[in-house]
Amino acid sequence: MANLWYLIIADPVLNALIALSHFLFDNFGLGIVAFTIIIRLALWPLTKRQFSSTKALQNMQPKMLELQKKYGKNQQRLQQEMMKLYREAGINPLGCLWPLLVQFPIWIALYQAITRALGTTPENLLELAHHLYSWKPVTEAIPLSSRFLWLDLGQPDHTLILALIVGVTTWVQQKMTTPPSIDPRQQATNNMMLLMMPFMFGLFTLMFPSGLPLYWAASNIIGIISQYLLTGGWGYLRFRSPTQSVSVKTRKS
Amino acid sequence: MKQTRVLLAGILFLSLSLISCAPSSAAGGWAGIAVEGDLLYTGSLDGKIVCINATDGQLRWLYQIVMASGTASCGETLVPSAIYGTPLVERGMVYVGTYDGKVLALNMVARQEGLTFPQKRYGEWEWSCPTANRGGNAIVTDLVTSGSAIYVSCSNGKVYSLDKEFGDLNWESDALSERLWTSPALHDDIVILSTFEGRLLTVSAESGEVLPWSFESASGFVSRPVIYDHTIYIGSFDNKLYAIEIGASEPLWSFAGRKWFWAAPLVVGGRVYAGCLDGNVYAIESRTGKQLWRFNCKSPIVSSPVVAGDVLVVATESGNVYLIDVETGKGERVKNPSVDSRPTVDARVRASLLVKENKVYIHAQDDCVYRLGVQDMKVEKLFCVRDVKMH
Numbered sequence: 001m002a003n004l005w006y007l008i009i010a011d012p013v014l015n016a017l018i019a020l021s022h023f024l025f026d027n028f029g030l031g032i033v034a035f036t037i038i039i040r041l042a043l044w045p046l047t048k049r050q051f052s053s054t055k056a057l058q059n060m061q062p063k064m065l066e067l068q069k070k071y072g073k074n075q076q077r078l079q080q081e082m083m084k085l086y087r088e089a090g091i092n093p094l095g096c097l098w099p100l101l102v103q104f105p106i107w108i109a110l111y112q113a114i115t116r117a118l119g120t121t122p123e124n125l126l127e128l129a130h131h132l133y134s135w136k137p138v139t140e141a142i143p144l145s146s147r148f149l150w151l152d153l154g155q156p157d158h159t160l161i162l163a164l165i166v167g168v169t170t171w172v173q174q175k176m177t178t179p180p181s182i183d184p185r186q187q188a189t190n191n192m193m194l195l196m197m198p199f200m201f202g203l204f205t206l207m208f209p210s211g212l213p214l215y216w217a218a219s220n221i222i223g224i225i226s227q228y229l230l231t232g233g234w235g236y237l238r239f240r241s242p243t244q245s246v247s248v249k250t251r252k253s
Numbered sequence: 254m255k256q257t258r259v260l261l262a263g264i265l266f267l268s269l270s271l272i273s274c275a276p277s278s279a280a281g282g283w284a285g286i287a288v289e290g291d292l293l294y295t296g297s298l299d300g301k302i303v304c305i306n307a308t309d310g311q312l313r314w315l316y317q318i319v320m321a322s323g324t325a326s327c328g329e330t331l332v333p334s335a336i337y338g339t340p341l342v343e344r345g346m347v348y349v350g351t352y353d354g355k356v357l358a359l360n361m362v363a364r365q366e367g368l369t370f371p372q373k374r375y376g377e378w379e380w381s382c383p384t385a386n387r388g389g390n391a392i393v394t395d396l397v398t399s400g401s402a403i404y405v406s407c408s409n410g411k412v413y414s415l416d417k418e419f420g421d422l423n424w425e426s427d428a429l430s431e432r433l434w435t436s437p438a439l440h441d442d443i444v445i446l447s448t449f450e451g452r453l454l455t456v457s458a459e460s461g462e463v464l465p466w467s468f469e470s471a472s473g474f475v476s477r478p479v480i481y482d483h484t485i486y487i488g489s490f491d492n493k494l495y496a497i498e499i500g501a502s503e504p505l506w507s508f509a510g511r512k513w514f515w516a517a518p519l520v521v522g523g524r525v526y527a528g529c530l531d532g533n534v535y536a537i538e539s540r541t542g543k544q545l546w547r548f549n550c551k552s553p554i555v556s557s558p559v560v561a562g563d564v565l566v567v568a569t570e571s572g573n574v575y576l577i578d579v580e581t582g583k584g585e586r587v588k589n590p591s592v593d594s595r596p597t598v599d600a601r602v603r604a605s606l607l608v609k610e611n612k613v614y615i616h617a618q619d620d621c622v623y624r625l626g627v628q629d630m631k632v633e634k635l636f637c638v639r640d641v642k643m644h
Contacts, residue, residue: 121281129512129513130530130553139492140491143449143473147431
């Protein structure tokens, strides 16, 4: 099983990263950014579906508001009607999770590739020899320099700059794709998720070798740009949730 | 859907936390063995310097080395520090470099009495390599000594000369590399260093001043330099072994393997014996680079070969040990004492081998020390560090 993991995912990721770095002026940071672009392109069909779902959900907001008003007191019926609405519109509400799930093995492979490619310990460096393809661009690139901008890609970044970039971009991207809800409990969950994920990834940035958070940051920025271009706007970033509007109005009155 | 998202986020959090909060050094390393009289000294895989009586396998003393690990967010803990170099034993003292950037001078009497470290009245001292750049300050190489000085390569890219008696700093070099992970070599009054950036540098052993001659290669150097007959023999990341005359601008020759020559070559009697990660050991004529013979050990060779009489001893990552005739290149695998089909020793061999009185001492990655009789081709497990008991 471990051999299969290395054969199919980990070794191709490792060698692709090293070869990309070699072509990009032997710069491992640029290699990671280029790798991120390639991964985002490979995941494009899934991402496009996710964006379409987001846009469709946005368009369905008036209908959903109606349902909320009509069945607000009967949660079970409300859920059934909403699922019916999703079905009719051809939307899978869990569809947005696929790009995240697909990326998870890539993150693990990338984590392994970064620590191994940079040879952060003598064991890692020795192990690297066993996982390298005999391509010239790969053999010529070793050993890689871990420096990129202010970062040591093999060590966590404790300056907080990368953590902030990762946190903010995670929040923006998530906010752009999270539809608001009239149900206060659901909205509370939404709000919690909106804060928890950026906080979590910001925290991980302080723990992981900064090559991995660099991938997250680049991936988020590409995601935000693609979302903006494809849906023609900032999505739900500027959208005020119906519950918020209601509560504000109530307080004013 | 919301519950699914929360659950997914929880799983993600837990998984990433487990990966990221794993200690940065759960020890490891591959310390070789030093022998003085009947006593063996080595660094264990759990960060202990141990002194063991080779005749009865009894522990004489041990000293545990620990280092701080973790991050502010995960919490700092003390974990054993890895030891990669072979202890240097001289006149009742044991010198060792550690992964947390320390050089320790341990006195055998003070350690046997179990006194707190360091006991200055016993001549003990501790020196820390400064963290001068992003390379950290780990010491992953052998210490080299000459006269009253000890020379240390540090991951911060500098080489240091320390006073052997008091641990005072004699000099520190300029930053020579992003990180120095290869042991220095001494030649007359010159310290020779190889770098991952592909440079061979010469430094005055007296003052630490960088000397004019250096050699630049397109690929980084992976092994420590070995000097023989005014020539440096060294392995490179481009899968080649180079011979470079000191003072020359072009290599004398280069020899291509199929993987890195990680292990430093052994040069003796006009021949270079080089173990390669491609699983072969090559015998090469030292002046011409001509291959004399090749022996396939079928597993990567990390540990440098040694010669005992006219027999070349090679240990591999698979745990097999081979005895090869230096003239003919014909060799034989040493059988496992219990089951023929199993590797010679029960674990990978990465640490340097030691030859003493026709016996070869092997510290394998199961933290056991094996003794191989070159004449009778018999291997015995002397002791495992985890099992030894205090005398």
